[in-house]
Amino acid sequence: MSITEHDTTKERITTAAGEIFAERGFDGTTVRDICQRAGANIAAVNYYFGDKQRLYVEAVCQAHRWRMEQFPLPAWDGNTLSETKLADFIATFVRRVRSGPGATWHSKLMMREMANPTAACAELVQSSIRPQFEILLQILRELSSEEVALDTLRLTAFSIVGQCLFYHFADPVIRNLLSDDEYKSLDVEQLSTHITDFSLAAIRRLSRAPRAGAAR
Amino acid sequence: MSITEHDTTKERITTAAGEIFAERGFDGTTVRDICQRAGANIAAVNYYFGDKQRLYVEAVCQAHRWRMEQFPLPAWDGNTLSETKLADFIATFVRRVRSGPGATWHSKLMMREMANPTAACAELVQSSIRPQFEILLQILRELSSEEVALDTLRLTAFSIVGQCLFYHFADPVIRNLLSDDEYKSLDVEQLSTHITDFSLAAIRRLSRAPRAGAAR
Amino acid sequence: MSITEHDTTKERITTAAGEIFAERGFDGTTVRDICQRAGANIAAVNYYFGDKQRLYVEAVCQAHRWRMEQFPLPAWDGNTLSETKLADFIATFVRRVRSGPGATWHSKLMMREMANPTAACAELVQSSIRPQFEILLQILRELSSEEVALDTLRLTAFSIVGQCLFYHFADPVIRNLLSDDEYKSLDVEQLSTHITDFSLAAIRRLSRAPRAGAAR
Amino acid sequence: MSITEHDTTKERITTAAGEIFAERGFDGTTVRDICQRAGANIAAVNYYFGDKQRLYVEAVCQAHRWRMEQFPLPAWDGNTLSETKLADFIATFVRRVRSGPGATWHSKLMMREMANPTAACAELVQSSIRPQFEILLQILRELSSEEVALDTLRLTAFSIVGQCLFYHFADPVIRNLLSDDEYKSLDVEQLSTHITDFSLAAIRRLSRAPRAGAAR
DNA sequence: AATGAATGAGCCTTCATTCAT
DNA sequence: GATGAATGAAGGCTCATTCAT
Numbered sequence: 039m040s041i042t043e044h045d046t047t048k049e050r051i052t053t054a055a056g057e058i059f060a061e062r063g064f065d066g067t068t069v070r071d072i073c074q075r076a077g078a079n080i081a082a083v084n085y086y087f088g089d090k091q092r093l094y095v096e097a098v099c100q101a102h103r104w105r106m107e108q109f110p111l112p113a114w115d116g117n118t119l120s121e122t123k124l125a126d127f128i129a130t131f132v133r134r135v136r137s138g139p140g141a142t143w144h145s146k147l148m149m150r151e152m153a154n155p156t157a158a159c160a161e162l163v164q165s166s167i168r169p170q171f172e173i174l175l176q177i178l179r180e181l182s183s184e185e186v187a188l189d190t191l192r193l194t195a196f197s198i199v200g201q202c203l204f205y206h207f208a209d210p211v212i213r214n215l216l217s218d219d220e221y222k223s224l225d226v227e228q229l230s231t232h233i234t235d236f237s238l239a240a241i242r243r244l245s246r247a248p249r250a251g252a253a254r
Numbered sequence: 255m256s257i258t259e260h261d262t263t264k265e266r267i268t269t270a271a272g273e274i275f276a277e278r279g280f281d282g283t284t285v286r287d288i289c290q291r292a293g294a295n296i297a298a299v300n301y302y303f304g305d306k307q308r309l310y311v312e313a314v315c316q317a318h319r320w321r322m323e324q325f326p327l328p329a330w331d332g333n334t335l336s337e338t339k340l341a342d343f344i345a346t347f348v349r350r351v352r353s354g355p356g357a358t359w360h361s362k363l364m365m366r367e368m369a370n371p372t373a374a375c376a377e378l379v380q381s382s383i384r385p386q387f388e389i390l391l392q393i394l395r396e397l398s399s400e401e402v403a404l405d406t407l408r409l410t411a412f413s414i415v416g417q418c419l420f421y422h423f424a425d426p427v428i429r430n431l432l433s434d435d436e437y438k439s440l441d442v443e444q445l446s447t448h449i450t451d452f453s454l455a456a457i458r459r460l461s462r463a464p465r466a467g468a469a470r
Numbered sequence: 471m472s473i474t475e476h477d478t479t480k481e482r483i484t485t486a487a488g489e490i491f492a493e494r495g496f497d498g499t500t501v502r503d504i505c506q507r508a509g510a511n512i513a514a515v516n517y518y519f520g521d522k523q524r525l526y527v528e529a530v531c532q533a534h535r536w537r538m539e540q541f542p543l544p545a546w547d548g549n550t551l552s553e554t555k556l557a558d559f560i561a562t563f564v565r566r567v568r569s570g571p572g573a574t575w576h577s578k579l580m581m582r583e584m585a586n587p588t589a590a591c592a593e594l595v596q597s598s599i600r601p602q603f604e605i606l607l608q609i610l611r612e613l614s615s616e617e618v619a620l621d622t623l624r625l626t627a628f629s630i631v632g633q634c635l636f637y638h639f640a641d642p643v644i645r646n647l648l649s650d651d652e653y654k655s656l657d658v659e660q661l662s663t664h665i666t667d668f669s670l671a672a673i674r675r676l677s678r679a680p681r682a683g684a685a686r
Numbered sequence: 687m688s689i690t691e692h693d694t695t696k697e698r699i700t701t702a703a704g705e706i707f708a709e710r711g712f713d714g715t716t717v718r719d720i721c722q723r724a725g726a727n728i729a730a731v732n733y734y735f736g737d738k739q740r741l742y743v744e745a746v747c748q749a750h751r752w753r754m755e756q757f758p759l760p761a762w763d764g765n766t767l768s769e770t771k772l773a774d775f776i777a778t779f780v781r782r783v784r785s786g787p788g789a790t791w792h793s794k795l796m797m798r799e800m801a802n803p804t805a806a807c808a809e810l811v812q813s814s815i816r817p818q819f820e821i822l823l824q825i826l827r828e829l830s831s832e833e834v835a836l837d838t839l840r841l842t843a844f845s846i847v848g849q850c851l852f853y854h855f856a857d858p859v860i861r862n863l864l865s866d867d868e869y870k871s872l873d874v875e876q877l878s879t880h881i882t883d884f885s886l887a888a889i890r891r892l893s894r895a896p897r898a899g900a901a902r
Numbered sequence: 903a904a905t906g907a908a909t910g911a912g913c914c915t916t917c918a919t920t921c922a923t
Numbered sequence: 924g925a926t927g928a929a930t931g932a933a934g935g936c937t938c939a940t941t942c943a944t
Contacts, residue, residue: 063279083936084937085908149365153279168431171431190448193445196417196421199289200416201416211379220408232919240459242459243456243459296918296926300918306918495713495802496711497714499913515915587710616940628849636848665845667892672884716937717940727904727905728905729904737939
């Protein structure tokens with residue numbers, strides 16, 4: 039995920055592109071800067087990728103793939119509790135978004151792609167996101183009574199993912215909203231635990247007394 | 255929020271800027287296009303705002319203010335149930351993000367600001383977001399037992415807001431993930447109801463049996 | 471036709487463009503060089519003409535117009551002999567192509583346009599060339615017996631114009647074919663006289679014994 | 687003249703180059719396109735010809751040589767009439783320029799060389815054009831009385847060649863000047879006949895009454 | 903002998919900004 | 924106060940050429 043001397047020129051360009059695209063956006067990034075950081079020739083982008091746009095798509099997909107591989111879901115066996123699976127899923131999700139080196143630019147790059155969806159988005163969903171989403175749905179199915187509709191499971195899944203991604207998307211707001219100490223206390227451990235507790239509580243209660251209806 | 259003949263040139267430019275900045279981003283937007291849509295002279299931006307950057311900040315803040323005014327929180331009296339307040343808060347929040355004219359470009363503009371925080375972000379938090387956040391915290395305080403820590407209330411607030419914003423930030427992914435019919439079924443009404451149910455369930459259960467501990 | 475301080479920037483660019491396009495062709499000419507010779511900014515071409523292509527068309531038409539105005543046909547009255555008119559036409563034609571300042575680049579520019587026809591060609595024919603061609607046809611009509619067909623008049627006109635243009639189009643060959651002294655002897659006067667004599671002789675003989683048929 | 691499987695790589699490149707140079711000019715042609723059409727490697731041009739410029743010279747000369755060989759002058763014996771020789775010469779000349787496959791690109795390539803003379807031009811004149819010109823001069827000498835000066839013979843030769851080349855060089859103008867039907871009627875046969883008739887008529891009359899003097 | 907990966911110079915065009923009016 | 928003509932910096936991309944194989 040970081041540039042080393044062993045990477046090929048093409049790989050170095052992809053990584054450099056991901057970092058700079060994340061920092062400055064597509065239009066704010068110059069091919070010249072990418073090539074300079076990658077230690078490549080100015081013509082290398084067109085040579086390897088055709089044009090800037092295709093390099094961008096490549097960089098986005100590459101970044102996401104790397105991040106997923108860096109923090110894989112643990113291997114579960116038949117005995118693993120569904121509650122554990124959910125906790126694992128959430129912890130992995132939060133970790134992918136917020137921990138370790140590469141977190142910042144990977145996250146920013148994804149945000150920019152969300153703010154300005156390109157061909158990369160569809161490809162991302164098909165190859166990476168949908169399978170993960172199906173895993174989460176399966177976990178929720180195990181945790182819910184049988185009569186819960188697929189629609190509800192989906193909304194629940196969205197509620198869980200939404201809580202995780204919030205710390206990703208709203209980061210600039212959170213930074214301004216909290217004091218430095220408060221902000222720093224939002225570590226991966228605490229966030230995962232809270233989101234798991236909160237979601238499990240909701241799932242259990244809703245499963246017991248399905249559709250009580252909101253006070254309205 | 256839309257350009258009328260009664261607006262001043264400066265106002266027309268701010269609105270036009272918001273729309274185009276939302277659509278194409280800061281670097282993808284040209285001063286020429288803004289002025290053309292606003293029916294103003296090419297030099298008007300520099301004349302009224304100094305430069306493109308300051309116009310952007312103005313446009314972001316303006317857009318957010320307008321949106322907040324367009325969908326205000328209802329007036330509550332002393333008898334309003336806390337549950338109702340939470341439902342109202344969530345419904346208003348979702349509506350601001352997803353309904354009616356101006357929703358798209360206002361939301362997109364905010365996303366871009368999140369992906370690329372500028373001076374506008376800090377100003378936004380201070381003037382608009384923090385007060386709303388305090389209101390939510392107060393509602394949650396009413397709904398929780400007294401011993402619940404502020405940290406937990408904050409995390410709960412984030413969980414609620416995160417669920418709402420998810421449909422905003424992850425929209426491109428949702429579109430690719432769901433079928434057209436499924437996507438269309440995610441209307442404001444259904445989303446608000448689900449988020450309220452889900453969150454209230456979690457709050458009540460956690461309040462009763464605090465820190466059940468995640469299975470891990 | 472030459473750049474003076476009194477010309478506007480746009481005019482200076484058009485003239486400079488004509489000269490350099492003539493010398494190096496469309497693809498061999500850079501906008502930078504044009505602007506530099508015209509003493510204009512690099513962005514001036516796009517500002518005044520939209521793009522390089524449209525500047526080229528403008529330059530070609532402008533050059534041709536200038537050249538025509540510089541060497542107009544003499545004013546004929548009702549008493550002017552048709553033979554005189556033909557001599558005048560030919561002399562003017564040759565002069566436009568070969569005499570005085572501007573001859574070289576104007577001619578070269580036209581040749582390039584012929585070798586690589588663009589929108590300029592059609593415009594040129596409609597606005598300048600066709601009227602001249604009609605004048606020549608009228609002269610030939612006066613010189614021929616009535617039964618000569620329009621087709622034949624046209625071919626005769628082409629024969630005359632072809633002789634004139636030869637010294638224009640085949641100039642590089644002529645230079646290599648003749649000695650320096652022989653080449654210099656091909657002045658406007660001698661060429662006009664020869665072409666007039668040659669063509670008048672042909673017209674008269676063909677008119678007397680129409681379609682004798684070539685020995686074949 | 688067309689690319690076959692038996693041609694060597696070098697030959698295929700020369701032919702492909704001639705075609706593309708003719709179509710787009712020297713600067714408008716890329717070495718890549720040439721090599722692609724020739725089915726050769728991108729480095730082949732530099733390998734076989736040194737650089738693009740020398741390939742161009744080769745292509746021009748090659749094209750002209752091929753065209754001459756494709757339409758050779760007929761073999762004349764001692765009894766052949768001079769008038770017949772002139773008719774043959776003109777017919778061959780027109781045919782080289784306007785008929786059959788390869789006519790278009792060969793002609794266009796020559797025009798470009800005339801508009802932008804390179805080393806190819808001098809070589810062409812020495813090896814191909816001058817001998818043909820001498821043949822024409824000899825025919826004209828046979829057709830004229832002895833006292834006609836060489837200068838006059840040369841001008842007459844130019845008049846004849848000029849008429850032939852006109853349909854080549856001024857083609858874009860002719861297309862715009864005439865209707866489609868009129869343009870199509872200008873076939874090789876009709877043009878040759880007209881030019882022969884016109885020129886023979888002029889030569890005979892001028893030979894009988896030398897220097898009648900133009901009315902001026 | 904022939905290849906093709908890689909390069910660096912340079913081109914057209916666009917854009918935010920300014921300044922004289 | 925407001926305009927729009929004009930500018931210079933810089934960006935994406937193309938191309939002939941080279942060099943290691």
